[in-house]
Amino acid sequence: MAFSKSVIRSQMPINCNLCETEKNIKWKCLTCGVLMCSTCKDKIHLRIAKDHKVVDIKNVGLPVQELDFTNIKCQDHSEQSSCLFCTKCDKLVCPTCVSKIHKKHDLTEISDAYNLKIERLKNEQSKLQKKKYEITATKDQLNQFQNAENSNYTKVSADILNHEKVLKQAVEKHIEKLRNELEQNHKASSKVNEECIKAISKSERQIDEKYSDVQDFIHTTDISKFFQNVNRIEKSTEVSVTKPEISCRTKLQFIPGEITQSNIGVLQSVDIPLPEVNVSLSVVNQYQTNLSLVTFLSPCPDDSLWIACNPDAVLQKVKPEGTKLKTISTFNNNIYDMAILASDDLLVSTEESRLQMMSSTTGKVTDSVYDIKPFLATAIHVTSGGQIIIGGYDEGRVAVFVINKEWRP
DSSP, X not given: OHHHHHHHHHTSOOOOTTTSOOOOOOEEETTTOXXXXXXXXXXXXXXXXXXXXXXXXXXXXXXXOOOOOSOOBOSSOTTSBOOEEETTTTEEEXXXXXXXXITTSOEEOHHHHHHHHHHHHHHHXXXXXXXXXXXHHHHHHHHHHHHXXXXXXXXXXXXXXXXXXXXXXXXXXXXXXXXXXXXXXXXXXXXXXXXXXXXXXXXXXXXXXXXXXXXXXXXXXXXHHHHHHHHHHHHTTOOOOOOOOOSOOEEEEEEXXXXXXXXXXXXXXXXXXXXXXXXXXXOOOOOOOSSXXXXXXXXXXXXXXXXXXXXXXXXXEEEEETTEEEEEEEEESOOSEEEEOTTSOEEXXXXXXXXXXXXXXXXXXXXEEEEOTTSEEEXXXXXXXXXXXXXXXXXXXXXXXXXXXXXXX
């Protein structure tokens, strides 16, 4: 009976075991069993129990055993174990591999390569989730159009029937013709909507399947199998999403005519107004910087931020921690624009012809390969396809440069 009661009580909302006020439980210590919020985890628990195993509450119940990176057989030399990961060849290597082929290649620890692959998979998973949100929104909009079409069909049909009662026997044939025309138009419109929704639903299922595959693969503990299949999984996340054109539709509207045999009424096409979108904005978090103002801001995949202030001539990389911003690095330079590359490096315009680049891993500042001489670079934009768009001026002339990602100086 005591066990039965504990089960019932566990269904009730509980507070953080440390502060006893916060209800947003995010973490659980597997060592001591404490449930806690993010603030207590960082400020209390990790300070007094650094060796404890703390996991996201969402991952409680998942395998938590330590991953073994020391006993992965080399695919080319089965008598040896892999010791490093070659970032150039994108594969695990053993000492023999290194001495024969990969000696001058960029090599890294297997655990670091694993963490990088996991991060990339999570990024791809986020992209899939974003696509899911997009097509779900499109599907909802199509359903709204379908409902509007059905409602309009009912209204127009009623208008025709009411007008028909006013007309004499001589106009009944013409009324029937109008009803048939409306019916055909409605069936055609419904067929188009149904096909669009069917195509969207197919893409939705594909994304759900790929999302689930990636989710399952991320939690695999077989590292050898992981590296054997990770490239295939990375490539399989691409999904072709059909996006129907729904920005402009027309509907039929009944326009009554004079009650004469030659002019009973016609069906007229009018545009269907797009559904109103109500957007509500609210402040989630506020952070105080040490800059006089923030003129440029670029978010990074690791939740850090690049911020810049023109009047102060300062560029900073910061990361939110609780309610404060932790400054990771600071550069003193005039910044006219900046953008994040696909490599997570920061591209910066300092109103010179050549753009500068800040490394996301080392923080080192170098001259990039992008030079638009004799123009001075001002504005920068990186497209989702990897193209770099640079705005520049030169003694009264202005120009826009579009550079493909394969571009070389």
